[in-house]
Amino acid sequence: MDNIGVYEVSRPSLMSLLLSMIFSSGILLTSVIKNTNGKVLSYIGYFWVIFCLIVVIVLLYRIITIRRFIEIKILPDSIIVENKEIKANRIENIYVKGYFKPVIGIKPLDHKFAPYRLCFSFLDQEYRGMKELTKWAECNQVKLSHKRFMRWL
Structure with missing residues (x-):
């Protein structure tokens, strides 16, 4: 052939996505920490923060390992x-x-x-x-x- x-x-490049995920998870984390009045909403907020942090870890792994x-x-x-x-x-x-x-x-x-x-x-x-x-x-x-x-x- x-x-x-x-x-x-x-x-x-994945840098723009990484920076936006770090920024959004930071804002979400501060709003969840400040507003812990409603238990259900705070659990949903913590779930989303964990999800965003997992995406950040995956993006960092990709940036470091992929040629x-x-x-x-x-x-x-x-x-x-x-x-x-x-x-x-x-x-x-x-x-x-x-x-x-x-x-x-x-x-x-x-x-x-x-x-x-x-x-x-x-x-x-x-x-x-x-x-x-x-x-x-x-x-x-x-x-x-x-x-x-x-x-x-």
Whole structure:
């Protein structure tokens, strides 16, 4: 199998999500501590604070352990993202979010959201990479949508 293209890509940043979760859990924690009059509401508040802190821990783990720069290979019938091959018939949609430095998310058939490991942005050959990906999606009859998408942590 001949490679159509090999591209250097980067993962989308998680810092904005991390900072917003820290900020919201801090506000929630202070409001729960100040308003401990109603027991049921304080328990629900503590539950949400614990949930937010678990999300913060997961985000910190992802920031520390996942490689920032990876390589993707576009083959005639599949895409390889960081040694994970995704066949064209297993892809439901390819999302493109943004115009300048767009973020691409590949949503497999068996997932509700695009997994974080299948989200990336082209680094240096952005125009050529997007053109090749669009042509690949057309040839393999994979839907390519230019819109915002949700990704799973």
